[in-house]
Amino acid sequence: MVTIKDVAAHAGVAFKTVSRVVNNDPTVKPKNREKVLKAIHELGYRPNRAAQMTRRKKSGIIGFIADELLRVPYTFDLIRGAQDLAWRHNKELMVLNVNVDKYSVEGAVDHLFEHRAEGIIYAAMYHREVSVPSQLAEVPAVLANCYDSSGLYPSIVPDEKEAAREITQTLLDKGYQRVLFLNLNENIIAGRLRKAGVEQAFAENNLSTENVVIESVIVRENQIERSVARERAADLITRFKPDAILCGQDPIAVEVYFVAQALGLQVGKDIGIASFDDWDIIPTLLQPGLTTMALPHYYMGQWAFNYLLDGRSDKIRETARFSLVNRQSF
Amino acid sequence: MVTIKDVAAHAGVAFKTVSRVVNNDPTVKPKNREKVLKAIHELGYRPNRAAQMTRRKKSGIIGFIADELLRVPYTFDLIRGAQDLAWRHNKELMVLNVNVDKYSVEGAVDHLFEHRAEGIIYAAMYHREVSVPSQLAEVPAVLANCYDSSGLYPSIVPDEKEAAREITQTLLDKGYQRVLFLNLNENIIAGRLRKAGVEQAFAENNLSTENVVIESVIVRENQIERSVARERAADLITRFKPDAILCGQDPIAVEVYFVAQALGLQVGKDIGIASFDDWDIIPTLLQPGLTTMALPHYYMGQWAFNYLLDGRSDKIRETARFSLVNRQSF
DNA sequence: CTGAAAGCGCTTACAG
DNA sequence: CTGAAAGCGCTTACAG
Numbered sequence: 001m002v003t004i005k006d007v008a009a010h011a012g013v014a015f016k017t018v019s020r021v022v023n024n025d026p027t028v029k030p031k032n033r034e035k036v037l038k039a040i041h042e043l044g045y046r047p048n049r050a051a052q053m054t055r056r057k058k059s060g061i062i063g064f065i066a067d068e069l070l071r072v073p074y075t076f077d078l079i080r081g082a083q084d085l086a087w088r089h090n091k092e093l094m095v096l097n098v099n100v101d102k103y104s105v106e107g108a109v110d111h112l113f114e115h116r117a118e119g120i121i122y123a124a125m126y127h128r129e130v131s132v133p134s135q136l137a138e139v140p141a142v143l144a145n146c147y148d149s150s151g152l153y154p155s156i157v158p159d160e161k162e163a164a165r166e167i168t169q170t171l172l173d174k175g176y177q178r179v180l181f182l183n184l185n186e187n188i189i190a191g192r193l194r195k196a197g198v199e200q201a202f203a204e205n206n207l208s209t210e211n212v213v214i215e216s217v218i219v220r221e222n223q224i225e226r227s228v229a230r231e232r233a234a235d236l237i238t239r240f241k242p243d244a245i246l247c248g249q250d251p252i253a254v255e256v257y258f259v260a261q262a263l264g265l266q267v268g269k270d271i272g273i274a275s276f277d278d279w280d281i282i283p284t285l286l287q288p289g290l291t292t293m294a295l296p297h298y299y300m301g302q303w304a305f306n307y308l309l310d311g312r313s314d315k316i317r318e319t320a321r322f323s324l325v326n327r328q329s330f
Numbered sequence: 331m332v333t334i335k336d337v338a339a340h341a342g343v344a345f346k347t348v349s350r351v352v353n354n355d356p357t358v359k360p361k362n363r364e365k366v367l368k369a370i371h372e373l374g375y376r377p378n379r380a381a382q383m384t385r386r387k388k389s390g391i392i393g394f395i396a397d398e399l400l401r402v403p404y405t406f407d408l409i410r411g412a413q414d415l416a417w418r419h420n421k422e423l424m425v426l427n428v429n430v431d432k433y434s435v436e437g438a439v440d441h442l443f444e445h446r447a448e449g450i451i452y453a454a455m456y457h458r459e460v461s462v463p464s465q466l467a468e469v470p471a472v473l474a475n476c477y478d479s480s481g482l483y484p485s486i487v488p489d490e491k492e493a494a495r496e497i498t499q500t501l502l503d504k505g506y507q508r509v510l511f512l513n514l515n516e517n518i519i520a521g522r523l524r525k526a527g528v529e530q531a532f533a534e535n536n537l538s539t540e541n542v543v544i545e546s547v548i549v550r551e552n553q554i555e556r557s558v559a560r561e562r563a564a565d566l567i568t569r570f571k572p573d574a575i576l577c578g579q580d581p582i583a584v585e586v587y588f589v590a591q592a593l594g595l596q597v598g599k600d601i602g603i604a605s606f607d608d609w610d611i612i613p614t615l616l617q618p619g620l621t622t623m624a625l626p627h628y629y630m631g632q633w634a635f636n637y638l639l640d641g642r643s644d645k646i647r648e649t650a651r652f653s654l655v656n657r658q659s660f
Numbered sequence: 661c662t663g664a665a666a667g668c669g670c671t672t673a674c675a676g
Numbered sequence: 677c678t679g680a681a682a683g684c685g686c687t688t689a690c691a692g
Contacts, residue, residue, distance in 0.1 A: 001387075001446070003685060014663045019687065027661055049444045050389060051685035053380035055668050057331075073403030073610055083427055095425060097413055114379045116331070230617065251615050254584070258617070261591055280403055280610060285581050287560065287588070333669060344679045349671065357677055381669035385684050663692085672683080 002045040011039035022047050053116070062086060062308055063112035063120040064095045065105060067146075071125060073280040074297060078123045078144055081301025089309060106133045113139070119308035122146070123301070127157050127189050140313070144304040145297070147317060154307060156300045156318040160190045163293045163322035164197025164246075165204075167274050171244050171330060172205055176272050180242035181214040182229055182252050191216060191248065194276070198246065213240050217252060229255040237263060237271075244272035244330055250279035253290050253329075272330025276322070289327030296320035332375040341369035352377050383446070392416060392638060393442035393450040394425045395435060397476075401455060403610040404627060408453045408474055411631025419639060436463045443469070449638035452476070453631075457487050457519050470643070474634040475627070477647060484637060486630045486648040490520045493623045493652035494527025494576075495534075497604050501574050501660060502535055506602050510572035511544040512559055512582050521546060521578065524606070528576065543570050547582060559585040567593060567601075574602035574660060580609035583620050583659075602660025606652070619657030626650035 004022075008015035013032055020028045021036040028036075039045070053059050064082055079095055086093040094115060096108040105122075112120055113135075120139055124130055124146035132141075132148055147155035171179060181198050184191035195214055202212050213236060217229040229252045233245070237259065247253040253275040257267060265271045268288045275283070278294035300320050334352070338345035343362055350358045351366040358366075369375070383389050394412055409425060416423035424445060426438040435452075442450055443465075450469055454460055454476035462471075462478055477485035501509060511528050514521035525544055532542050543566060547559040559582045563575070567589065577583040583605040587597060595601045598618045605613070608624035630650050 001685095005685085015685095016663055016687090017661095020662085023687085029661060032662085046440065046443045048384070048446065048685055050380045050383035050446065051668090052687075053668095054378070054384045054670080055685080055687040057668065057687095059380060073406075076403075076406065080427065092424075094422075097410065110376065113376045116378065116380065251611060254615055258588070258591065261588065281581060282612075285584055331669095335669085345669095346671090346679055347677095350678085353671085359677060362678085378669055381684090382671075383684095384686080385669080385671040387671095387684065661692105663690105665688105665690085667688080668686085670684085672681105674679105674681085676677105676679085 001048070002043045003048070004045075007036065007039045007043055007045045010043055011035040059092075059116040059118060060090070061092045061094050061112075061115050061117045062305065063108075063115075063117040064093050065108050065112075065120060065122045066095060066097045067105070067122065067124045067130070068099060074278065074295060075123075075125055075145070077297035078301040081298040081303075082121060082305040083301075085302055085305045085309070091309075106135070109133055109135055121301075121304045121308070123304070127160065129189070140308055140311070142304045142307045144300045151315060154312070154314065154316045154318070156303050156320055158190075158295055158300070159319035159321050160193035161197040161200070162319075163276065164194035165201045166197075166322070166324065167246065167276075167293050168198045168201035169204075170324065171246070171272060171274060172201065172207070174272070174330065176244035176330065177207075177211055178240065178242045179212045179244050179246055180233075180236055180240055181212065181246045182217045182233060182248055182256065183214055184248035185216050185218045185220060185225070187220070194248065213242070218248065227252060227255065230259055233259045234263070237265075242271070244274065247273065247275040250275050250277045250282045250290060250292055253292070254282060254286065257286050268328050268330060274330055278325050283325065283327060286329070288329055291327045291329045292325055293322040294325050296322055331378070332373045333378070334375075337366065337369045337373055337375045340373055341365040389422075389446040389448060390420070391422045391424050391442075391445050391447045392635065393438075393445075393447040394423055395438050395442075395450060395452045396425060396427045397435070397452065397454045397460070398429055404608065404625060405455055405475075407627035408631040411628040412451060412635040413631075415632055415635045415639070436465070439463055439465055451631075451634045451638070453634070457490065459519070470638055470641075472634045472637045474630045481645060484642070484644065484646045484648070486633050486650055488520075488625055488630070489649035489651050490523035491527040491530070492649075493606065494524035495531045496652070496654065497576065497606075497623050498528045498531035499534075500654065501576070501602060501604060502531065502537070504602070504660060506574035506660065507537075507541055508570065508572045509542045509574050509576055510566055510570055511542065511576045512547045512563060512578055512586065513544055514578035515546050515548045515550060515555070517550070524578065543572070548578065557582060557585065560589055563589045564593070567595075572601070574604065577603065577605040580605050580607045580612045580620060580622055583622070584612060584616065587616050598658050598660060604660055608655050613655065613657060616659070618659050621657045621659045622655055623652040624655050626652055
């Protein structure tokens with residue numbers, strides 16, 4: 001490989017001058033800069049990052065531990081948010097996909113330490129409480145889409161309650177009056193908070209709770225999650241006669257569309273449907289397109305990266321707003 | 331940070347002995363090894379990878395250029411396949427997500443060169459021909475899910491034709507006789523090859539081509555792809571009266587399920603449905619579950635990594651077999 | 661504005 | 677089996 005010394009010999013200057021040019025030191029005489037640039041081009045020289053890192057004692061690496069992140073498609077936006085900023089700031093985002101069976105979180109942290117990562121983002125697949133290895137505290141660290149109970153780490157999570165309040169308020173503003181909320185399991189954080197948000201909206205509008213039915217349709221049997229949305233939706237639509245259905249996630253909405261069609265109900269006309277996530281292509285695959293609250297994954301990835309970039313150390317617990325993606329389902 | 335010298339002082343040996351222990355050199359006396367290991371543990375020493383790379387003149391880095399890879403969820407398996415092997419072989423997989431608008435492929439290659447990547451995997455989002463920057467040839471490189479026309483690079487792509495032949499043969503074996511194939515656009519490779527595979531199966535079974543209708547339902551208007559599956563499916567089912575429908579991708583199958591329900595046809599009973607991709611949760615979201623040909627992305631990622639690991643240099647063009655995922659849709 | 665020396669944290673090559 | 681020296685490709689700190 002071509003080194004700084006090869007370039008120097010080719011250009012007829014000291015190798016330190018080459019280093020100056022590579023690092024944009026303005027004190028180099030234009031004439032010499034020209035010569036060096038020409039030599040760099042002719043020899044195809046590229047600075048050796050490992051050597052730079054060694055001497056500078058700075059890695060420029062931010063670690064990203066993805067805790068089973070990639071089973072759900074849109075969660076990848078967490079990485080994208082961080083990676084786009086990393087590129088912009090000339091940092092390296094080292095992504096480690098952690099999977100309980102294959103390599104532990106401790107292993108990933110160790111790995112990042114060997115690379116002298118300047119900060120670590122730990123991200124979870126779904127909004128939940130996590131316990132992270134204590135060694136993580138040796139380096140600036142931030143949690144995305146999760147938080148730890150100890151309060152030792154700053155974190156950012158989606159504002160579930162506000163999202164549920166907002167989408168419900170939007171339904172009410174459009175004149176819908178009887179809402180069926182087919183919720184996620186209430187054992188998970190999103191399920192609990194979204195329920196609270198829906199209830200808040202009804203309370204704020206002085207509407208009786210007789211006008212809303214909230215039911216979990218994701219059940220857990222033998223460690224496996226299963227949706228009972230179809231059975232429950234058909235039954236509840238007939239009995240409760242909602243004019244709008246809010247779904248805990250877009251895949252539930254797919255099931256509800258089938259049920260609606262089977263019952264002869266036209267979505268967006270006979271019944272309004274709304275949802276959460278903006279899950280991959282699902283919302284546009286449905287007809288009419290599904291209006292849904294998009295998870296702020298890209299923003300959370302950016303926020304986490306910026307937290308580290310800014311050298312912050314406050315243990316803030318931040319929330320990120322969903323955004324309403326309007327289509328035609330209500 | 332703790333260095334090799336700190337450990338040596340703490341353990342009372344020469345720093346070279348610490349280096350030997352870290353690198354599992356068997357010639358170290360057990361007594362000394364013990365002492366060093368103890369010191370490493372007590373001081374929390376971790377070898378500095380950048381320094382190792384500098385001195386060894388080996389980076390241990392394999393680059394992975396993901397060409398807009400992540401817009402389709404299952405394509406992530408390409409990365410997973412490579413990354414799992416990288417971890418196992420103690421290599422670093424440096425993933426660069428290339429997006430035409432943001433940073434060019436050339437930029438990504440340059441970046442990888444600065445890190446002295448020992449090999450590069452270039453992967454495309456969908457099976458297609460690509461033209462890669464010529465500088466890529468400076469380092470061992472392999473193409474995954476794509477190939478270049480020049481023949482300069484080894485490549486692996488899904489065996490589209492064989493997959494189409496296999497799923498069609500499976501339909502015929504189960505007694506289905508009239509097949510409607512709602513294909514992808516024939517401008518893309520998968521569309522062309524799958525059509526050929528379906529036709530091959532019919533020919534091999536000495537069946538008249540009157541028993542199969544093949545039609546593209548993904549149309550391109552003003553640079554935007556749009557599915558016309560619903561309109562076409564309803565029409566073709568009525569006119570052609572197929573007993574099975576093969577869909578060019580799982581999202582098309584979702585549309586077909588809606589059409590079937592609207593026509594009062596029960597999937598798996600009145601009409602068989604089959605598909606390609608195994609796209610995220612879509613096949614299990616449908617009722618009954620969708621039998622589909624899963625793309626071999628994980629395998630292709632592994633194959634590409636192994637190609638580089640083995641130090642091969644033959645310009646092979648490899649194909650990878652889909653796998654049939656049996657559910658209950660036919 | 662430029663260069664020769666020293667040093668980053670390691671491994672290589674060699675001597676004992 | 678162990679260690680002192682040299683060197684990887686750079687940047688830092690300093691002298692001119």
